[in-house]
Amino acid sequence: MSERKQLKTKKIGNRDRTRLSPGQAQQQTESSQPAVTVSPDDFSSRLELMKTEIKQNPDVVFRRFKLGFANLEAAVVLIDGLTDKDLINEIMKSLMYGVAETPPDPQPAAMNIKDFIEEKILPASKIKAVSTVKEAAEEVFTGFSALLIEGMPEILILETPSWKSRGMEEPVTEALVRGPRLGFNETLSDNISLLRRAIASPQLTFVDYWIGKTAKKKLVVAYMDGIVDPEIVREVQTRLERIDIDHVPESGYIEQLIEDNYLSPFPQLQNTERADRVASALLEGRVAILLDGTPFALIVPVTFSMLLQSPEDYYERWFAGSLMRMLRFAVAFVSLFGPSIYISFVSYHPGLIPTKLALSIAGTREGVPYPSFIEALIMEVAIEILREAGLRLPKPVGQTVGLVGGLVIGEAAVRAGIVSPIMVIVVSITAISSFAIPQYGAGIALRILRFGAMFFAALLGLYGVTLFFLLICIHFVKLKSFGVPYASPAVPYRLSDWKDFILRMPILMMKRRPKMLHTKNEVRKG
Amino acid sequence: MITNPKDQITSSQAAVAVASILVGAGILTLPRSAAEQMNTPDGWIAVILGGLVTMGIAAVLVKLSQRFPGKTFYLYSQEIVGKFLGYLLSLVLVVYFTLLAGFEIRTMGEVTKSYLLLATPKEVTMIMMLWVGVYLVVGGINPMMRLFEILLPPTVLIFFVVLLLSLQIFELDNLRPVLGQVTPLFKGVQTTSLAYAGVEAMLILTAFMREPDKAVKAVLVGIAFPIAFYVMTMVMVIGGLSVDLAKLTTWPTISLIQSFEVTGIVFERFETFLLAVWILQIFTTFASAYYFAALGLSQLFKKNIHPFIYALLPLIYLVAMTPKNVNDLFKLGDLLGYIFVFVAGIMPPILLAIAVLRGKKHGPKA
Numbered sequence: 001m002s003e004r005k006q007l008k009t010k011k012i013g014n015r016d017r018t019r020l021s022p023g024q025a026q027q028q029t030e031s032s033q034p035a036v037t038v039s040p041d042d043f044s045s046r047l048e049l050m051k052t053e054i055k056q057n058p059d060v061v062f063r064r065f066k067l068g069f070a071n072l073e074a075a076v077v078l079i080d081g082l083t084d085k086d087l088i089n090e091i092m093k094s095l096m097y098g099v100a101e102t103p104p105d106p107q108p109a110a111m112n113i114k115d116f117i118e119e120k121i122l123p124a125s126k127i128k129a130v131s132t133v134k135e136a137a138e139e140v141f142t143g144f145s146a147l148l149i150e151g152m153p154e155i156l157i158l159e160t161p162s163w164k165s166r167g168m169e170e171p172v173t174e175a176l177v178r179g180p181r182l183g184f185n186e187t188l189s190d191n192i193s194l195l196r197r198a199i200a201s202p203q204l205t206f207v208d209y210w211i212g213k214t215a216k217k218k219l220v221v222a223y224m225d226g227i228v229d230p231e232i233v234r235e236v237q238t239r240l241e242r243i244d245i246d247h248v249p250e251s252g253y254i255e256q257l258i259e260d261n262y263l264s265p266f267p268q269l270q271n272t273e274r275a276d277r278v279a280s281a282l283l284e285g286r287v288a289i290l291l292d293g294t295p296f297a298l299i300v301p302v303t304f305s306m307l308l309q310s311p312e313d314y315y316e317r318w319f320a321g322s323l324m325r326m327l328r329f330a331v332a333f334v335s336l337f338g339p340s341i342y343i344s345f346v347s348y349h350p351g352l353i354p355t356k357l358a359l360s361i362a363g364t365r366e367g368v369p370y371p372s373f374i375e376a377l378i379m380e381v382a383i384e385i386l387r388e389a390g391l392r393l394p395k396p397v398g399q400t401v402g403l404v405g406g407l408v409i410g411e412a413a414v415r416a417g418i419v420s421p422i423m424v425i426v427v428s429i430t431a432i433s434s435f436a437i438p439q440y441g442a443g444i445a446l447r448i449l450r451f452g453a454m455f456f457a458a459l460l461g462l463y464g465v466t467l468f469f470l471l472i473c474i475h476f477v478k479l480k481s482f483g484v485p486y487a488s489p490a491v492p493y494r495l496s497d498w499k500d501f502i503l504r505m506p507i508l509m510m511k512r513r514p515k516m517l518h519t520k521n522e523v524r525k526g
Numbered sequence: 527m528i529t530n531p532k533d534q535i536t537s538s539q540a541a542v543a544v545a546s547i548l549v550g551a552g553i554l555t556l557p558r559s560a561a562e563q564m565n566t567p568d569g570w571i572a573v574i575l576g577g578l579v580t581m582g583i584a585a586v587l588v589k590l591s592q593r594f595p596g597k598t599f600y601l602y603s604q605e606i607v608g609k610f611l612g613y614l615l616s617l618v619l620v621v622y623f624t625l626l627a628g629f630e631i632r633t634m635g636e637v638t639k640s641y642l643l644l645a646t647p648k649e650v651t652m653i654m655m656l657w658v659g660v661y662l663v664v665g666g667i668n669p670m671m672r673l674f675e676i677l678l679p680p681t682v683l684i685f686f687v688v689l690l691l692s693l694q695i696f697e698l699d700n701l702r703p704v705l706g707q708v709t710p711l712f713k714g715v716q717t718t719s720l721a722y723a724g725v726e727a728m729l730i731l732t733a734f735m736r737e738p739d740k741a742v743k744a745v746l747v748g749i750a751f752p753i754a755f756y757v758m759t760m761v762m763v764i765g766g767l768s769v770d771l772a773k774l775t776t777w778p779t780i781s782l783i784q785s786f787e788v789t790g791i792v793f794e795r796f797e798t799f800l801l802a803v804w805i806l807q808i809f810t811t812f813a814s815a816y817y818f819a820a821l822g823l824s825q826l827f828k829k830n831i832h833p834f835i836y837a838l839l840p841l842i843y844l845v846a847m848t849p850k851n852v853n854d855l856f857k858l859g860d861l862l863g864y865i866f867v868f869v870a871g872i873m874p875p876i877l878l879a880i881a882v883l884r885g886k887k888h889g890p891k892a
Contacts, residue, residue, distance in 0.1 A: 348643065354794045463642045463651055466802050467658055470809060474662045477672035491675035493538050 043073050043150040046133070050077055050148065053137040068096045073150040082143035084162035091158060094121050113152050126159035138216070165190065171273035173440060178315045183273040188218055188292035195222060198279035203227065211254070214246040219254070222288040229285060229518040235482050236287050236300060251291040251298050260480055265448050267441035268481045270299040270306055277311050285519035301482035303516065305489060305501055307442035308332060313504045321504035329502055331433040335446045338430035339376045340457035340465050346372045348461030364420040373458035375419050379427040380451070382409065488516040534736040537744045539671040543731060543814065544748025546674040549755050550811035551633040552721035553804060554777045556756055557763040561772040563717045564710040567701045570760040572714030577753035579715060580722040583870050584745040587725065590878040591732035592741060599729035600825040606881045615873060616826055622865045623819035624838060626723070628845025629858055630812040631655060634805060636852055641780060641801060652846055655809065656839055663817045663835055667734055670817060674810050681803040685755065688783060688796045689762045695786050700768040701761065720863035721756060724811060725749065726870040730818050776852060816842065
């Protein structure tokens with residue numbers, strides 16, 4: 001027993017010694033893993049290996065040179081356009097001349113050349129060493145530079161990424177009257193620094209992921225350690241790890257790959273370009289997911305009330321905030337049920353509207369050849385076409401399309417007797433209502449459901465609308481977003497969370513974080 | 527035993543569930559049945575008394591269920607009176623819930639036919655609602671509770687606003703004399719107690735509660751809601767229509783709302799709103815009865831609940847289609863009332879007595 005133990009320690013001692021003397025290390029690595037591991041001996045063949053791994057592309061730069069302080073060959077591998085040229089030049093300068101004036105050791109190769117270079121030569125802030133060419137090649141494609149040196153088994157990876165990116169601008173989809181004008185851009189590191197600046201706290205934690213099998217992309221999960229429910233973080237992480245796809249072009253892919261119910265019309269992750277929105281979500285105890293290459297960050301878990309909220313509700317005083325909230329709930333209702341209620345009144349229950357109004361509706365509908373459902377469908381589809389057409393055109397043209405479409409066609413359709421003027425009013429109010437919903441995705445969901453409601457109304461009148469309302473409610477209460485019921489805070493009843501629901505109570509009174517998120521630290525104030 | 531932690535409900539959810547289950551068909555018919563029985567305008571007193579009686583019954587139900595935490599009636603009845611008798615009682619309860627579900631659906635179909643969709647066959651409206659019910663019930667107890675919670679506030683709001691609008695035809699004289707005769711009150715209490723059918727849901731709901739010791743409080747709060755609903759309905763209907771008129775109309779509450787018009791606001795007539803929230807409440811009662819029946823079958827046969835949910839669907843439809851006309855329907859309602867008296871009023875006290883005498887208690891294992 002004791003003998004074996006001795007042997008073991010001896011072995012360890014041996015290995016230690018091998019690390020110290022490069023000659024033996026060469027032999028060992030060469031003999032054990034000849035193909036994969038870089039043989040420090042044969043510098044040119046290593047470089048060839050690197051070249052085949054990276055493939056000869058015009059944007060790849062292989063720059064060979066000699067070290068200034070030792071007679072050793074070296075090469076830098078990088079991608080033109082992804083790296084900071086000035087920094088590379090600085091690094092190469094120091095490698096080529098750097099310590100020439102003060103030769104440290106006659107034989108730097110004999111001592112650990114890697115440590116020497118890391119400690120005394122390289123001016124790059126972040127350096128790491130990898131042992132295989134494959135790993136090095138992967139890093140090179142994300143903007144890092146690989147430094148190969150004759151006689152050194154590892155390949156040094158230098159942090160040199162720098163590329164052209166869009167400046168930070170005001171988010172187009174979430175413009176505010178009051179609030180920070182800064183939105184995310186396409187560069188992950190910029191976005192992360194923006195978040196850091198918003199939340200200067202060591203509790204803010206970022207976890208790195210690489211997503212995509214063929215084309216890798218960096219993804220970061222952000223949360224406030226000590227506030228967030230660890231259960232939610234774990235759920236996010238398991239779902240992210242389950243992702244198995246070759247490429248993610250945008251965070252919308254991530255959203256669709258990790259959402260709870262892909263059959264639901266409701267968005268179960270919130271996307272936002274606003275750093276302030278992400279920051280407050282994190283401090284509420286939610287988790288954010290940021291992907292490189294897109295300004296849209298994802299926030300989970302989502303509850304439906306979030307879809308009707310805007311950061312301005314909090315930045316303005318609470319009267320204004322509460323009124324805007326109530327308005328949005330009303331708007332959501334109109335956007336969902338406006339046309340269907342009109343259809344059911346006109347085609348099934350004309351007796352329920354005031355007689356004068358009923359008469360005038362009947363009067364305007366005189367000469368309209370279609371039932372009100374078809375009439376509404378024509379107008380709704382027309383509005384959707386206008387919206388879609390105006391969306392992609394340049395701004396001035398888009399406005400013209402809106403004007404021509406809305407005014408001219410609407411007017412002409414009424415004159416031609418295809419639709420009644422009241423239907424035009426109903427459909428326009430509904431359309432405007434759906435644009436007043438702060439979350440684009442939620443607006444889309446309501447628009448889709450609106451057609452369902454119209455169909456039910458055409459079939460069964462108000463009874464159909466009631467049934468459809470029931471169906472939506474049932475779907476609503478069944479849906480969950482990362483373990484949190486989608487219908488919260490409405491149900492299950494948690495009165496303390498209702499301070500920030502239909503009304504936005506004074507900030508003085510919102511002393512606790514939302515209970516529905518099961519935060520570890522509920523105290524916000526006082 | 528059957529309840530995993532995910533299936534637990536809070537005390538407020540239990541209260542809301544009781545309120546939602548109790549408020550059902552009764553809102554539209556109670557004034558008539560009470561007026562028929564009593565012939566005096568004291569229906570509202572009978573409603574309060576009936577509610578108090580129901581509270582007493584509910585307390586017994588809950589006490590019985592609390593002796594067997596985590597177990598529904600279907601499971602613990604066998605422990606108390608043995609396998610065979612327990613099975614039989616459970617089946618009675620299942621049948622009762624099935625009949626109740628069918629009754630609610632048919633009532634909804636009749637009302638929809640007469641007031642909302644005159645030309646649409648009632649089979650269509652009923653089948654549609656049955657399918658919506660399936661969609662809810664397959665989700666289990668938690669979505670149901672959350673749905674009830676969503677639906678209750680708008681119901682309360684709209685119902686009371688619409689009823690208050692009828693103040694313009696309200697005449698206090700119609701409610702006089704108060705307690706002119708006392709004897710009809712006893713008859714009335716019998717009738718009005720039946721309007722609280724549904725309270726036997728506590729035989730099952732208690733098992734799902736996270737804090738079963740708060741069940742009594744929950745059920746009492748839950749019953750307070752329907753008492754308020756029914757008292758309000760009785761007062762407004764009798765006050766607006768008078769006893770004689772209430773006796774003659776099939777759905778007196780709707781007739782009341784139909785008998786006035788409000789000018790000057792967007793709508794002139796409001797029975798649609800009343801009907802809309804009433805349909806929602808009918809749905810809650812129907813869905814609960816449906817779920818409890820399916821749950822009973824699944825627990826009796828120790829199988830997954832889903833096949834039973836689908837199997838019960840045609841049965842409920844058959845029950846709903848059995849009555850030939852509205853009068854038949856009300857006879858079915860009376861039958862349900864008798865079974866209700868048995869399952870809620872007679873059976874639980876006896877079982878409780880047996881359980882106490884035999885010392886049966888499924889507490890923490892001693």
